[in-house]
Amino acid sequence: MRFNNKFDLNLLVALDHLLHLRSVSGAAARMNMTQSAMSNALLRLRTYFDDELLVKIGRRMELTPRAEVLKDSIRDLLVRVDWAIASSAQFDPAQSDRCFKILASDYTLVTLIPRLLARSEALAPGIRFDFLQQVQRPERALERGDVDLLIIPEEFSSKLHPSEPIFEDDFCVIAWSKGKYGRGKLSRQDFADASHVVMRPAIAAQSLETHYLEQRNTNRREDVSVYAFTALPHLVVGTNRIATVHRRLATAALRSLPLRIIELPIALPVLRQRVQWHRYRSNDAGLLWLRKLMHEVVAELP
Structure with missing residues (x-):
């Protein structure tokens, strides 16, 4: 696919890795390319945008002001395309081997998650989970596509993405x-x-x-x-x-x-925990199933 007959959209993936890793060798390894091929991709990107994008300052590579502007927009575009292609109205938990990535605190891991895992194993034995540590500005992890769901206190949930209450505690x-x-x-x-x-x-x-x-x-x-x-x-x-x-x-x-x-x-x-997802993924059948399962598990909590 080409843009204005000049830009190969496949280069967007390379640009995304380059801007987030700030490393030609790191981006090449992530895309399973040679370093020379990634260097060539960076040269083509610099020519198209008429900007250096990445510049060496001391021993580090830094983003130019134009690259800083592009960074989040490019990731948002790629995430939207990926979800549009991967999303399906059908989700069979009994047959799925999907891995759900969830950002949650260790408090959530010892209160809600054990029961969730026990229930999901019975209903969906092939489902996998990757629980990630909480970070500042967790909504960015959603926007980058690094996680599928956040389980966070109401005060820390973003107004830019939908969420729903999951449980309370005092x-x-x-x-x-x-x-x-x-x-x-x-x-x-x-x-x-x-x-x-x-x-x-x-x-x-x-x-x-x-x-x-x-x-x-x-x-x-x-x-x-x-x-x-x-x-x-x-x-x-x-x-x-x-x-x-x-x-x-x-x-x-x-x-x-x-x-x-x-x-x-x-x-x-009281503490009000919410589960939050990206606004583009409200109709993701897998996430709908998982959120429903969470509510069922919470209903059984003492």
Whole structure:
């Protein structure tokens, strides 16, 4: 296929890899081409756009201003073409070997996903899943086609793509059952004075409970910070520290750790998790099936 009888649309794929990898050798390897063939493709692209696109600065390749403008537009176009070709009104889960890529937190992995996997294995034994770590601006992962679905808090979902509520949870405090807070209620002053273990999410500058607490003019001593929700219960055991966590995570940890669940002395909003997909994929039969399955599994959660 040609554009204006000058531009081979196959070069768009090469351009996409070049702009995202910023490497001729990396783009060549991704497309299973020789480095000389990719260099020739870059030369043709530079001629067509009358721009260097990639320039060497020191030991790195950087994008020109024109290339920065092209980068997201080219990826969006290729994703739309790929989905238009690959999409089908038919999806047979029992026969499919499709791999669903889902961006989700480790909290979601230990609460919702085990039940989802058990149910999907019974209905669709060939289906595969690739769960990816949360990142800043997760909607870009959707737009680049890197993931099929996001499972994220409502506050972090994008207004540019459709989403739907999947489940809710509230917050509580956990403490070592043999420690300072192993008995009795937790006052607001106790909460402020205690040493806290907190989670710093990759998806945002601060966690939801930190945001909620700041809105209520409540401070806490954040003495230990980690990058995973599931680490929090383990890190309060054997100490007098406490952690504010999702109740479902606390309940799961209680089965194997000497913990106590304590009610928060400050009322916080509930966590509302949403599942989100690209606006071009609302009719993807496979994603429709998977979203329906998620709702069925959530309905059975305690």
